[in-house]
Amino acid sequence: MRFMVVEHYLHGAAPVYERLRAGGRAVPDGVTFVDSWVDESLDRCWQVMEAPDRESLDAWTRAWSDLVDFEITAVVPTDEAARRALG
Template sequence: MRFMVIETFRNTAAVYARLAERGRMIPAGVSYVDSSVEEGGGRCFQLMECERRADLDPWIEAWADLVDFEVVPVTDSATAAARFKG
């Protein structure tokens, strides 16, 4: 499954310091696909792949002191178009 993970940083400088020190800290079974950062640096939009939503929990817990998370299951546009074709 694919998930759009919207991260809202409570302290952007601290987030990037930890990232530089420890890396993304993504658990086994979770694949980072891509990310984009809001112009002001306050939010990051990460596309992740894993079997189950719960696979993201260890990663979220590792960052929970600095970041608020919203996790949205997503699909690619071609799959959505086929699914909702009327």
């Protein structure tokens, strides 16, 4: 499954990037980082992650919860959304 993850930085971007540089993303087995984008104010990050299910992201979000507040939504590609909507 794919998930859109919106990260809201609690203490700014610097602590997040310092930890990332020191230890990587710390994603558990079975979870894959796809891509990310950060707003110009460096307050939020949008990430696409792949994981077998929502619960698979829990260890990752716990590891970063002191620096980041997470919004996580399961997403489907546009062609699948159209197929579902139109039957």
